[in-house]
Amino acid sequence: MGFTYQQQGKPSPARDVSSCTSAKPDLIQNVHYFDICRDKSAPVVKLKPSLLEKNREKRQEVERRKGSSHRFLQTGMVLLENHIIRSDQIKIVKKCRELGIGLGGFYIPGYDSGSKLQLRMMCLGKNWEPQSKEYVDVRSVDGAKAPIIPEEFKKLAEEAIQYSHELLIKEKYKIENVKEILPLMHPDICIVNFYTQSGKLGLHQDRDESPESLHKRLPVVSFSIGDDAEFLYGDDRDVDKAKKVTLKSGDVLIFGGESRHIFHGVSSIIPNSAPKYLSDDANLRPGRINLTFRQY
Structure with a gap:
């Protein structure tokens, strides 16, 4: 693509790239991999939570114990609300952080024109190139190979589809029909985007x-972790016609079948809406992690 980048965040630890024939040491030396977690060594001022905050957290915990709910947004499009449990959300953040500060980690995607996306991106399985709109083995920005998808991530994505099938059957669909409405998928690629609180992504x-x-x-299959996001979707690339749904931390959104080619995007991130345990237990920065799994 012919562009270079600089990012804020701690540089990743020194790595031996001599064994990675695709890596470009001259570019890697100038790369600062973005850390989605705060620096634990930096002083953090924590205010004592008010009684109102304590009561709100208790109510939220009660709601979480009731289990997840679901919504069929349209044919082939299912929202599993609060589907990813607290402990798995924390594990996802920590694993994404581990991968994100290493070779092939988070960077700001851009185009030859100089414009850049308003997010940080890391690809797993295969690298997606914004300029060519192709999946490739190594990315042009630094010659890095994509890290592999953790098996526990794949399992969560596949289980979400299977659970959606169970819900469709309960809605009186026949077993043989649910796979037509929402086909099975075994993910081998994943795009991980980190949105700061000012991040967004246009309809595509x-x-x-x-x-x-x-x-x-x-x-x-899309996982949401962190701050809430206003998600737009529709049949046309028209923001005014698009429908809107709020995706919260722990939500899983699945779109396939008739909904596979919907236009979709993120219009805004809602600041300070993430569950407190993500900053306390995983040290996540303000913002949102979005993992989208696909089968190439």
């Missing part, structure tokens, strides 16, 4: 996977 379609995957309308 996910159409860069293999022709076979697109023909089968295999779903995209």
